[in-house]
Amino acid sequence: MNELGIPSAHAAGRESGRATRAREVADSLTRAIHEHRLGPGMKLSEDEVGEIFGVSRTIVRAALQQLAHDQLVTIEPHRGAFVAQPSVREAREVFEARALLEPRTARSAAERATPEDIAILRRHIAQEHAALHAGQDGAALRLSGLFHIEIARIADQATIAEFIGQLVSRSSLVIALYWRRRNALCESHAHDALLKALADRDGALAEDLMKGHLLDLLSSLDLREAPGQRRSLKEALGRA
Amino acid sequence: MNELGIPSAHAAGRESGRATRAREVADSLTRAIHEHRLGPGMKLSEDEVGEIFGVSRTIVRAALQQLAHDQLVTIEPHRGAFVAQPSVREAREVFEARALLEPRTARSAAERATPEDIAILRRHIAQEHAALHAGQDGAALRLSGLFHIEIARIADQATIAEFIGQLVSRSSLVIALYWRRRNALCESHAHDALLKALADRDGALAEDLMKGHLLDLLSSLDLREAPGQRRSLKEALGRA
C-alpha cells in the first residue's frame, strides 16, 4: 500500500505536541501530489489513507476536506475523494490567476529581498538542480514550486503567498495532465535569471521575467480541447 | 441563543437531497459574519453552534474548519473557534491582494458582460440601495460584497472569483474592526459608476474605477498601529 513513499505514522511520530494531526496528513498528501507520486484521478479511500497514516477516518476526512478546499482533490458525495483532474479550462484559469499575482509580487520581492533571502533562494535552486540531476523529477517539480512560494514570502505578503501556494499546487496537477515535452531545463534557467534580478534589486526586470516565465510554462502545456485525455478511457469505461 | 437571526435547522429544512450539511452551516455562519451579526472575536462553541443548527459536533467541526481555511475564524487548539480578528497588517494585505486581482478582473468583465449580466448587477445595486434605506446595514454590506464577486463571475474566471470571494469575506471583518466613518453612500456611487462602465463595455474605465474604489475603501479604514484596538483590553487582560 505504501509504495508511494508516504511516510508512515511512526515516521511522523511525536513531533512536538502538535495539535492537529489532520494537518500532518494533509501535508503529506499535498507533498505526494506535488511530487506526482499521487496522480490525477487516483482514489483516496478514507479507510486506506487512515490505515497508511495510522489515524482514524475522522482525521483523514478533515485532511481530505482541506485538500478539497485547495481543489487538490474532488470529493464526490457517497463515492469518495479523488485527486483532482483540472479541466483545460481550469488549467488556463490557474495560469491566468498566476499571471495576475506573481509578476507584481516578484517586483515587490526584488525591492525587499535581503541577502539572507537571496541565499535561501540560491539554496533552493541548488536543490532543484541536484534533484534534477539525480533524476528525481517529482522532487524537482516540488522544489520548483517552492521557489515561487518563497518569492511571495519574500514580498512579505502572506495573503498573496497563500493564494500563490494554492495555485502552484494546482499547477502541479495541470502539469501532470497536460505537460508536453520533457525539457525542464528552460525552467531552471528562468529561475536563475529571476534570482539574479532579485539579487540586483531590479524590480522591473523581476516582474518581466516572472511574466515571461509563466507564459513559457503555459505554452509548454498541451491545452487543446481534451476533457480528460489521460486516463479518460480507463475512467470512462470504468464508470459512466 | 438565536438572537443573531441565524436560521434554525428547521428553517433550512429538507432543501433537496443536499449532500453535505456542513456546507449549509458554513454558509449560514459566513453570511452572519458578512452581515456583522457575528463580530470579530466572538466564540463559536461547537456544542452551541450544533444545537442552534440541530446538527452534531461532527458537522460543526467540518464547517468551522472550512471557515478557518477561509480565515474567517481562528481555531485555537483545545480552546475553540473564534471569529477572526484580522490584524492591521492582514487588513492591508487583503486590500493589496484585492488591488492586484480586481481591477484587471473588472476590465475582463467589462469586455465580456452580456445584457443579462448587466441586469443582474443592476438588480444587485437596487437591493443594496433598498437595504441601505431600510437601515439594514449588515445586509447592505453583504450585498456590496456580492457585487464584487459577481463581477469576477462575469469575467468568467472561477478561480479568481473564488479568491476574490475569500478576500471580500475577510474585508467584511476588516470593516467591522477598522471602519472609520459611516458614509456608505460613496460606495454605492462607486458601484453605480462601475456598472455604467461595464454596460458601456469600457474595460479601461472599469479597471480604473475599480482601482479607485478599492483605494477609497482602504482609505476609509483606520489602520494605524493598534494591534487589536477594539476589544484588545478585555482580551489582553482576559488572557496573555
Place this chain on the structure above:
DNA sequence: GGACACATGATCGTATACAATCTGCGCACC
C-alpha cells in the same frame, strides 16, 4: 444471448462515546 432486477459488499455520512486538555474556582500556605 442480452438486459434488467435484486441481493450483497464496500464505502461514505453522521452521531455518539471516551480521553486529553484547558479554564476557573477554592483552599491552603506563605
Place this chain on the structure above:
DNA sequence: GGTGCGCAGATTGTATACGATCATGTGTCC
C-alpha cells in the same frame, strides 16, 4: 492579604458505531 496548588467543570481531539448510499455480481426473464 497575596500567591501558588489542586480539583471540578467544561470544551475540544479522536475513535468508533451505526445507518444510508452507491458499486458490483448474479440470476432470471425476455
